[in-house]
Amino acid sequence: MSIRGLKKKQPKTFKVKIITVDAEMEFSCEMKWKGKDLFDLVCRALGLRETWFFGLQYTIKGMCTWLKMDKKVLDQEIPKEDPISFHFLAKFYPEKVEEELLQEITQHLFFLQVKKQILDEEIYCSPEATVLLASYAVQAKYGDYDPNFHEPGFLAHDELLPKRVLRQYQLTAEMWEEKITAWYAEHRGIARDEAEMNYLKIAQDLEMYGVNYFPIAQNKNHTDLLLGVDAKGIHIYSINNRFSPNKSFEWSAIRNISYSEKELTIKPLDKKAEVFKFFSSQLKVNKLILQLCIGNHDLFMRRRKVDSIEIQQMKAQAREEKARKKMENQRLAREKQLREEAERAKEELERRLFQLEDEARQANEALLRSQEAAELLAEKAQIAEEEAKLLAQNAAEAEQERQRLEITALKTKEEKRLMEQKMREAELIAVKLVKESDRRAKEAEHLKQDLHEAREAERKAKQKLVDITRLNYPHMVKYPQYSLTDTRDASFDKGSMKLDLKDIDLKRLSFEIERERLDYLEKSRKFEDRLKELKSEIHALKLEEKQSGLYS
Numbered sequence: 001m002s003i004r005g006l007k008k009k010q011p012k013t014f015k016v017k018i019i020t021v022d023a024e025m026e027f028s029c030e031m032k033w034k035g036k037d038l039f040d041l042v043c044r045a046l047g048l049r050e051t052w053f054f055g056l057q058y059t060i061k062g063m064c065t066w067l068k069m070d071k072k073v074l075d076q077e078i079p080k081e082d083p084i085s086f087h088f089l090a091k092f093y094p095e096k097v098e099e100e101l102l103q104e105i106t107q108h109l110f111f112l113q114v115k116k117q118i119l120d121e122e123i124y125c126s127p128e129a130t131v132l133l134a135s136y137a138v139q140a141k142y143g144d145y146d147p148n149f150h151e152p153g154f155l156a157h158d159e160l161l162p163k164r165v166l167r168q169y170q171l172t173a174e175m176w177e178e179k180i181t182a183w184y185a186e187h188r189g190i191a192r193d194e195a196e197m198n199y200l201k202i203a204q205d206l207e208m209y210g211v212n213y214f215p216i217a218q219n220k221n222h223t224d225l226l227l228g229v230d231a232k233g234i235h236i237y238s239i240n241n242r243f244s245p246n247k248s249f250e251w252s253a254i255r256n257i258s259y260s261e262k263e264l265t266i267k268p269l270d271k272k273a274e275v276f277k278f279f280s281s282q283l284k285v286n287k288l289i290l291q292l293c294i295g296n297h298d299l300f301m302r303r304r305k306v307d308s309i310e311i312q313q314m315k316a317q318a319r320e321e322k323a324r325k326k327m328e329n330q331r332l333a334r335e336k337q338l339r340e341e342a343e344r345a346k347e348e349l350e351r352r353l354f355q356l357e358d359e360a361r362q363a364n365e366a367l368l369r370s371q372e373a374a375e376l377l378a379e380k381a382q383i384a385e386e387e388a389k390l391l392a393q394n395a396a397e398a399e400q401e402r403q404r405l406e407i408t409a410l411k412t413k414e415e416k417r418l419m420e421q422k423m424r425e426a427e428l429i430a431v432k433l434v435k436e437s438d439r440r441a442k443e444a445e446h447l448k449q450d451l452h453e454a455r456e457a458e459r460k461a462k463q464k465l466v467d468i469t470r471l472n473y474p475h476m477v478k479y480p481q482y483s484l485t486d487t488r489d490a491s492f493d494k495g496s497m498k499l500d501l502k503d504i505d506l507k508r509l510s511f512e513i514e515r516e517r518l519d520y521l522e523k524s525r526k527f528e529d530r531l532k533e534l535k536s537e538i539h540a541l542k543l544e545e546k547q548s549g550l551y552s
Contacts, residue, residue, distance in 0.1 A: 014074070015083035018042050018056075021112035026083060029073060036069040042088055049314060050106045052299065055091035058084075063284060066091060066291065089113060092295050093210030095231045095303065097200040102318035104193050111140070111196035114203045119162055123208045124243070127165045131176075133199055134160035135183030140195040145185040155180065191329050207243040211235070212292055214285055216264075216278040227278065229292045231300065234266060236276075249276070251300040257293050259286040419537055426527075426534055433527060440520060 013028040016038065025045060029038055035056065043051045056067040060077055067086060068076060078084055090113050094100035101107045115137060117123045118130065125133065137160060142150065155177045166176070187195065203209055211228040218225065226237040228245065234254070235245035249266055256267040264286050266276040280286050307315065 016073075017083040017085045018045075018088050019085060020046075020088045021109065021116060031074060032072065034070060034072050035067040035076070038073055038086075039067070039069060046088075046105060046109075048103065048105055048109075050101070050103055053090050053092050053094070053106065054088060054109070056086040057089050057091075058086050063282075065284070065288065091292075092299055093204075093231050094299075097204050098197060100303070101197075101200070102314050104321075107193060107196050107200065111199055114200060114209070118203065119159055121162050121164055123203070123206055125162070125203075125206055127168065129202065129206075130161050130165050131179050132183055133202060134180045135187060136195045136199040136202075138180060138184045139187040139190055140192045140199070143192070144188045145181070150181070152177065189333060191325070193325070211242075213237070213242065214280065214289055215239075216280055218278055225278065227289065229289065229296060231296055233300075234293065247276075251297045254297070257290060259283075259290055262286060264289060419534065423534055426531060430527060430531070433523065437520060437524075440516060 012031045014031060016027050016029055018025045018027065025042070027038070027041055027045075029041075039051070039054075039056055042056070043049075043054070048054070057064055058067065058078055059065070060079060065077075067073065067078075073084075090110055093110075097107075097110065101110060114123070115133075118125050118133065138155065138158070139145075141158075142154075152174065156173065160180060161176060190198070209230075211230045214227045214229075216225050216227045224239055225246075226239060226242065228235040228237055228242070233248055233250040234257075235249075236247040237245050249268065253269050254266060255269040255271075256265075258265050258267075261283055262279050262281070262285075264278055264280060268275070280289070
């Protein structure tokens, strides 16, 4: 067979690009492939077994449409592009994510899609819940919080909160990061799949989770309602309220759903109940609504039946996988704990080693200081010993000086006593001399007075004698020099003798008084000289006492 023949037998292909939430893949598809063939190829590439939740979505003329599994890919109304782009997304949502999502890849794809819907504000979430969800998303991406590694600003490039929440509150990016990190730090020990499952468990309770909305009208001219299809049934909303439905039809209460052109009819299981009819904008919308209703209804009924062998095997494998992962996580947690304990022990040992090194350094420094202090003390001891010798010598000299001073003091005391005795005697002599002086002065005064009286008596006697002479011998007045003298000499010899004696006594008395006065002056001068000597000796003794006191 020729090479040309082999080339002719190779099937024709076309390229497709499959876009998941976090990756892109390209495949070559045969021209005859149906939608299911391409879908199975993508599921095998992803390792996905829970295929019933997913589908391939494309956009044509501004409307999102799902690739039909039973028709050829190229026969469907798909974009004319090379490669042809399809989005691999969750088409149907579980009622309870924890029970129905068995594979980790399924959980991860749902987590990424629901997270994108919340960030794009396709699913409304309160600000508090968005912060909690963001913390689980950070735990799933970064693992356990480590303040040494996850420094402020590590979430700067991550989109974690809807723009509506960021606009609603006037908080900086650092403040939001601080709030998210506070929750993130509490998720320590949670594995990635567990964090993603916790995220989905919170998200499944949101009012807009898993709901596909379509604008409808109760008549052909007005579009004033919204029809929502989810895992539990069909809901009718007002155009401005997507949270609380005005009317709901659970899948168990619906008997039939049909459409004719733009009209869609919902028939309740209760035949007496009113049939609900509405109109959509296009026929394609009714086809899409019916397709979603059929798929959600099939899953709803399937959940309430006994699981198939495949599902049972998948659940058993999922349980085994969870148990294995749980044990693995426990083992990793123990290893991590042991590693952290070892690191803490290492840090403690390093800290202790550093502390011991520091203590050793301090001990060496203390030893050096001690040696220096010992040398200094030895020098001081030598100096002290020399000073002690000198002090002992000084003490001996001081003792000798003290003894000498004691002897001097004794002598000084004796001399002082003698001097005091002399002073007392001098004072007594001085007192006696003063008394004697006073007595002598009084006697001299009496003698002076007696002398004065004697002279006055003599004058009076002489005057009386003259008077008598004039009276008795008037003729002798003319010759007083001769007659009077002779007369006095002859007639008054006895009186003259008495006067002469009296004059002699007076002279003698005056002489004795003068002599005693001179003796008194001489004694007084000698006594003053003696007193001055005594004062000089006493002053010298006082100086010696002061000096001896200072020596003591």
